[in-house]
Each structure stands twice: as C-alpha cells, then as structure tokens.
Amino acid sequence: MAGQRRERSDAAANRERILCAARRLVAEHGPGALTMQAVATAAGVGKGTVFHRFGDRQGLTQALLDEYMRTFQDAFLHGPPPLGPGAPAAERLEAFVVELITLQDDHLALALAAEVPMSASLAPVYGPLAIHIADLVHEIDPDLHETVLAGFILSAISPPVLHRMRYALGVDTETLQTGARALLSGLTRKC
Amino acid sequence: MAGQRRERSDAAANRERILCAARRLVAEHGPGALTMQAVATAAGVGKGTVFHRFGDRQGLTQALLDEYMRTFQDAFLHGPPPLGPGAPAAERLEAFVVELITLQDDHLALALAAEVPMSASLAPVYGPLAIHIADLVHEIDPDLHETVLAGFILSAISPPVLHRMRYALGVDTETLQTGARALLSGLTRKC
DNA sequence: CGCCTTTCTGGACCGGAGGTCCACTTAGAT
DNA sequence: ATCTAAGTGGACCTCCGGTCCAGAAAGGCG
Numbered sequence: 246m247a248g249q250r251r252e253r254s255d256a257a258a259n260r261e262r263i264l265c266a267a268r269r270l271v272a273e274h275g276p277g278a279l280t281m282q283a284v285a286t287a288a289g290v291g292k293g294t295v296f297h298r299f300g301d302r303q304g305l306t307q308a309l310l311d312e313y314m315r316t317f318q319d320a321f322l323h324g325p326p327p328l329g330p331g332a333p334a335a336e337r338l339e340a341f342v343v344e345l346i347t348l349q350d351d352h353l354a355l356a357l358a359a360e361v362p363m364s365a366s367l368a369p370v371y372g373p374l375a376i377h378i379a380d381l382v383h384e385i386d387p388d389l390h391e392t393v394l395a396g397f398i399l400s401a402i403s404p405p406v407l408h409r410m411r412y413a414l415g416v417d418t419e420t421l422q423t424g425a426r427a428l429l430s431g432l433t434r435k436c
Numbered sequence: 437m438a439g440q441r442r443e444r445s446d447a448a449a450n451r452e453r454i455l456c457a458a459r460r461l462v463a464e465h466g467p468g469a470l471t472m473q474a475v476a477t478a479a480g481v482g483k484g485t486v487f488h489r490f491g492d493r494q495g496l497t498q499a500l501l502d503e504y505m506r507t508f509q510d511a512f513l514h515g516p517p518p519l520g521p522g523a524p525a526a527e528r529l530e531a532f533v534v535e536l537i538t539l540q541d542d543h544l545a546l547a548l549a550a551e552v553p554m555s556a557s558l559a560p561v562y563g564p565l566a567i568h569i570a571d572l573v574h575e576i577d578p579d580l581h582e583t584v585l586a587g588f589i590l591s592a593i594s595p596p597v598l599h600r601m602r603y604a605l606g607v608d609t610e611t612l613q614t615g616a617r618a619l620l621s622g623l624t625r626k627c
Numbered sequence: 628c629g630c631c632t633t634t635c636t637g638g639a640c641c642g643g644a645g646g647t648c649c650a651c652t653t654a655g656a657t
Numbered sequence: 658a659t660c661t662a663a664g665t666g667g668a669c670c671t672c673c674g675g676t677c678c679a680g681a682a683a684g685g686c687g
Contacts, residue, residue, distance in 0.1 A: 253683060256635060276554060281674065291637030293677080298635095302674065362553030363467060364596055366604055386618075393601055393615035401592040405555055410584055413557055424584035427577075431622030444654055447664060472645065482666030484648085489664095493645065 260298050263288045267309055268355070276358035279306070303368070306359035310352075310370045317348055318373055334384035335433040341378065342402065342429060343422045349407055350418050356404035367399075375399055385432055394432070401428060451489050454479045458500055459546070467549035470497070494559070497550035501543075501561045508539055509564055525575035526624040532569065533593065533620060534613045540598055541609050547595035558590075566590055576623055585623070592619060 252260075266288035270278050281302060285292040299305040326332035327340040349356050361368055367375060378395035400406075402425060410416045426433075443451075457479035461469050472493060476483040490496040517523035518531040540547050552559055558566060569586035591597075593616060601607045617624075 253634060255683070259635085280672085282672090285637090292675090293637050294635075296675065357554055360554050363548060363551050364600075366600060389618055390607065390611050390615050392605060393607055393612060394619060396597050396601055396605075397592040397615060397619050400594060400597045401588040403591060406587050406591045409555075409557060410587055414583060414587075416581065416584055420581050420584060424581050424588060427580055427622065428585060428588050428619070429622065431618065431620060431625065434622065444663060446654065450664085471643080473643085476666090483646090483668095484666050485664075487646065 256298070259288070259290055259294055263290065263295055263298060263305075264308060264312075267305060271309075271354045271358050276354050276360075279358040281305070303359075303361060306355075306361075307368065307370050309355055310359050310368075313348065313352055314370050314374075317344070320344070321377055334381045335435075338378065338381040338385065339426060339429060339433050341381070342398065342425050345374070346402055346407065346421050346425060347418060349402070349404055350411065350421075353404060353408050353411070357408055360404055367396075371399060382432065398429070401425070447489070450479070450481055450485055454481065454486055454489060454496075455499060455503070458496060462500075462545045462549050467545050467551075470549040472496070494550075494552060497546075497552075498559065498561050500546055501550050501559075504539065504543055504546075505561050505565075508535070511535070512568055525572045526626075529569070529572040529576065530617060530620060530624050532572070533589065533616045536565070537593055537598065537613050537616060538609060540593070540595055541602065541612075544595060544599050544602070548599055551595055558587075562590060573623065580623075589620070592616070 263284060267279060267284045270283055270287050281295055282292055284305070285295045288295070295305065299308060321328045321337075321341055321344075323329060327336045328344055329337075332340070359368065359370075375392075375395045378398055379391040382389055382394045382398075383391040402421075407421065410421055411418075454475060458470060458475045461474055461478050472486055473483055475496070476486045479486070486496065490499060512519045512528075512532055512535075514520060518527045519535055520528075523531070550559065550561075566583075566586045569589055570582040573580055573585045573589075574582040593612075598612065601612055602609070
C-alpha cells in the first residue's frame with residue numbers, strides 16, 4: 246500500500262455534492278439553515294454519509310471555509326506585497342486586516358455558519374491567520390505579547406461582528422476597513 | 437393598581453434560589469453545565485418555574501451578568517476618574533478597557549455561559565458598554581465611526597477570547613491589559 | 628469475468644437541549 | 658373565609674448533533 250488508499254470515486258463525488266449543497270443552503274436560507282440533516286437531504290444522500298465524509302459539523306464547516314481561505318493564505322504567505330513578504334510588517338498587517346475584512350464580507354453567511362459556540366479554542370482555519378498576525382506583530386514590536394495581540398485583532402473583526410455592523414448597523418465595507426485601520430494605528434504608525 | 441402588582445414573595449424567593457443555583461452550577465461544573473433543567477433541579481424547582489421567571493435561557497444568563505455589570509456601569513458613568521467623568525476621554529477609554537478585562541476575568545465562567553452562539557445582535561448587557569465606548573471614541577476623534585470602533589474593541593476583549601488567552605495560552609491578566617493598551621494606543625495617544 | 632475485501636451508504640435510532648402547556652396550588656387582598 | 662390572579666411543576670414537544678450497523682457497491686486480483 247503506497248501511501249494510503251485513495252478515496253473511492255463515488256465517495257469523492259458525494260463529498261463534492263455535499264459541499265455544494267451546503268453552500269447552496271447557506272446562500273439561500275442563511276447560516277441557521279445549515280443542519281447536518283438539511284445538508285444531507287439537499288445533497289440527496291443520507292445523514293450518515295455526511296458524517297462519514299466530514300466527521301462532525303465542524304469538520305463540514307471548516308471544509309467550507311477552507312475553500313476560500315486557502316487562496317488567501319497563499320496570498321499573504323507567498324503573494325506580492327503589501328500582503329505578501331517584501332513590505333514592512335506594519336504595512337503587511339494593515340493590508341492583511343483590510344483584505345480579511347473584504348474576504349469575510351464576501352462569505353459572511355458561510356463564515357457565520359462556521360462559528361462555533363463558546364469556542365474553547367480557535368477554529369482550525371483561523372489558526373494560520375493568528376500565527377501570521379502574531380509574526381507581523383512581533384516584527385513590529387518584539388516587546389509586545391504577539392499571541393495576545395493576534396487574538397485581540399482576529400476577534401475584533403470576527404464574522405459575527407462584521408455581520409452586526411453590516412446588517413444591523415448598515416455600515417459598508419469600506420467604513421469597516423477604515424475603522425480597522427484606525428484601531429491598528431497604534432501598531433502600524435510608529436510615534 | 438398603583439404601578440404594576442408586586443412580585444409575589446414566594447416568587448421572589450424562587451428567583452433568588454434560581455440565580456444562586458445557577459451561579460453555583462457554573463462555578464462548580466463550568467459554563468457548559470448551565471442548562472435550564474440542571475438549574476431547575478439544583479434550585480429545587482420545576483423547569484417551568486425557571487422559564488416563567490426568566491423567559492428563556494438568555495434571560496437567565498443576562499440576569500446573572502446584570503448582577504456584577506450594574507456596579508461597573510455605575511463606576512464608569514458616575515464614579516471617580518479616570519473611569520468616571522472628569523478625566524480625558526483617552527484615559528477613560530484605557531481605564532475602561534483595563535477594568536473590563538479585570539471584571540470579566542473575575543467572572544469568566546459566568547460570562548462564557550452567557551455567550552450566545554451566532555449572535556445576530558449584541559447581548560443586552562453589553563449594550564450600555566458599547567454605547568459608552570462609542571461616546572469616548574467620538575470624543576477622542578469625531579471623524580471616526582464610533583459605533584464600528586466600539587464593536588471592534590468590545591469584541592476584541594470578549595469572554596471567549598479572554599478565556600482562550602488565560603487558559604489555553606496561560607497568559608495572566610496583566611499581560612492581557614498590557615496587550616489591550618497596546619492595541620488601543622493608536623486611539624489613546626495623539627501623535 | 629466473477630470474486631472478495633474494503634469502503635461507502637442510508638436512515639433508524641439515541642440523548643440531551645431549549646421551550647411550551649396546562650391542571651393544580653397558593654399568596655395575599657378584600 | 659373567600660376568591661382570584663399569580664405562580665408552580667413536570668410531562669411533553671421539536672429539533673439537533675451524533676452513533677450504529679446491515680446492506681450496497683467499488684475496484685484490485687486471479
């Protein structure tokens with residue numbers, strides 16, 4: 246057995262149908278509609294299949310977020326400045342936050358559906374983001390507790406917050422980005 | 437009927453027993469143990485009574501938070517500076533955030549139990565805090581979108597974040613306060 | 628081509644959550 | 658003492674995440 250046995254082709258097809266159905270569900274009926282049973286039904290498979298593919302609810306939602314997060318990770322790790330390496334850390338941090346707001350705004354319903362109640366720990370997809378922020382913060386000022394700052398920043402622009410701003414308060418994306426820039430100005434502007 | 441009829445004395449007693457039992461439950465078995473049934477049993481009353489007193493789960497948790505939030509509200513609205521009126525807005529904001537971190541840290545389990553999943557809107561108890569932050573931000577710089585900034589700041593130091601830092605990362609309270617100060621430095625220090 | 632192992636599939640089933648309902652009880656004003 | 662509005666308890670409902678396992682089928686191999 247070289248490596249591990251490949252996923253059977255029908256299984257792979259079902260994985261795709263499930264992800265697709267989940268996306269459709271959220272888009273059409275909101276984050277609250279993303280129940281495992283609903284996804285199964287919408288995908289035309291049994292509930293057991295969904296669990297078999299994704300383990301649990303979080304596994305499914307993480308897979309959903311992964312799809313668009315992966316390209317973002319590439320962008321800030323290997324892409325062109327100011328998001329990618331090459332620019333000063335302060336500029337990269339600002340670009341990162343602004344870009345993340347845009348990204349989450351584009352996938353708000355999905356990101357909201359992936360939010361896990363009373364999370365004792367950060368959802369896996371957000372781990373790399375936190376690490377990246379921490380690295381930048383450390384580069385900006387090594388005296389800061391970079392992990393704490395990263396946690397604060399990531400939470401400040403978390404999906405529920407963005408959603409509240411956008412829809413309960415009617416704020417547009419640019420205003421959110423301006424606000425975020427103002428919040429970070431203490432880190433990004435050296436005095 | 438002057439005003440509205442007073443709450444019957446046995447009902448008031450039960451309200452107290454329920455709140456007390458809830459606090460005990462959370463303290464002893466963690467935020468996850470706060471189920472309506474468990475509270476009812478621990479208080480020695482029926483489930484219906486708990487719902488009758490508090491409406492729903494959120495009503496109960498909000499009442500729990502209210503107990504310690506009320507004194508905090510007094511402190512930043514009418515108390516002595518730098519938390520209360522009298523000090524410059526920048527100082528008041530910093531004092532507010534530092535103090536709120538202390539407060540939440542002292543009641544983390546409770547605050548965590550009160551966290552509502554996928555919150556479309558801010559939990560009622562946090563409303564006044566958000567307004568206060570917004571006022572201060574506006575006083576610091578009228579050009580900022582104060583409501584957005586308030587939302588960001590409040591979310592940055594939300595109970596789940598504080599909990600993660602304290603227990604998953606082993607950070608102490610002072611470090612959190614220092615971090616928060618650093619995050620706000622762009623607002624609090626004029627350049 | 629047919630076999631056999633391994634994986635996959637579907638949906639019945641379970642436990643536990645929040646919330647409703649309503650017949651019964653009881654405080655407390657008159 | 659009576660009466661009524663408020664309060665009470667717990668059976669009951671719905672919905673959800675998650676488990677389980679008997680049956681189906683993929684696909685490597687002779």
